Amino acid sequence: MTGAARRNGDPGQAALQLTLPFFAPPPPPAPTGPSIRIEGEVVGYWLRRTKRRTIGFTIDDRGLGVTIPRWVSKAETEAAIREKSRWIARQLARWREHSEQRARLATRWEDGGKVRLFGTDLVLALDAQARGVTLDGERIVVGMAPDAGPERLRNRVHGWLQEQARAYFASRVPVFSARLGKAPQRWSLSSARTRWGSCTRDGAIRLNWRLIHFRSDVIDYVIAHEIAHLRELNHGARFWATVSDLFPDFEKARAELRAASDTVAAD
Numbered sequence: 001m002t003g004a005a006r007r008n009g010d011p012g013q014a015a016l017q018l019t020l021p022f023f024a025p026p027p028p029p030a031p032t033g034p035s036i037r038i039e040g041e042v043v044g045y046w047l048r049r050t051k052r053r054t055i056g057f058t059i060d061d062r063g064l065g066v067t068i069p070r071w072v073s074k075a076e077t078e079a080a081i082r083e084k085s086r087w088i089a090r091q092l093a094r095w096r097e098h099s100e101q102r103a104r105l106a107t108r109w110e111d112g113g114k115v116r117l118f119g120t121d122l123v124l125a126l127d128a129q130a131r132g133v134t135l136d137g138e139r140i141v142v143g144m145a146p147d148a149g150p151e152r153l154r155n156r157v158h159g160w161l162q163e164q165a166r167a168y169f170a171s172r173v174p175v176f177s178a179r180l181g182k183a184p185q186r187w188s189l190s191s192a193r194t195r196w197g198s199c200t201r202d203g204a205i206r207l208n209w210r211l212i213h214f215r216s217d218v219i220d221y222v223i224a225h226e227i228a229h230l231r232e233l234n235h236g237a238r239f240w241a242t243v244s245d246l247f248p249d250f251e252k253a254r255a256e257l258r259a260a261s262d263t264v265a266a267d
């Protein structure tokens, strides 16, 4: 919970934010380049010439990038890669795992795709005869032709998830406000990529609709956290005591939110 108070002199803008980054979006594809066999595997890499005097390596989702001084030959480049081959192979494996994890978590926006709601994975069921979006046991039935296309399906389901989030927040904000004895001036949904919630100096609370993916106690912790900021606009000891008054089991939910942040797809 590293939300930092922004003190920029504008009380309307100063917000304490509950910062929890989602997976960053993948970088653009790398240009295609040569390849080399290292550690028993053919590895493609992309080259960038630089004015620097040394050979540098970058490894990310896109694979291996090599930055070389202008005068370095292909043989020298390959020798430098081989010298670092064990490290490169290890880093590439790490990134591959990261990408696979992200691919596993990403929703397939099609019939049979999975969407998590209140901590439970539900299955998308497209049905041209159905109306709107409805919950049917473990299925989210979407009134849409099965070949509607991922974009339309995602927009429709996101809209529905936002309605679910709004309804849940609307039922819980008054509960924690009553416990505190103070209500926010207003609250609204946010779709920020990097924070779960925020509270401004003038008592405006924003809650990320993507919280709807989590179990209700985790969502409650975030709501209690932001409501507690109405009294303590800081993250000091008195703030955490207030959170504890509002939601005694907060530490468990907080740990879960931290651990789970990487397991919620940001799509």
Ligand SMILES: [Zn+2]
Pocket (backbone or CB within 6 Å): 003, 016, 017, 018, 225, 229, 234, 235
């Ligand atoms: Zn906070």
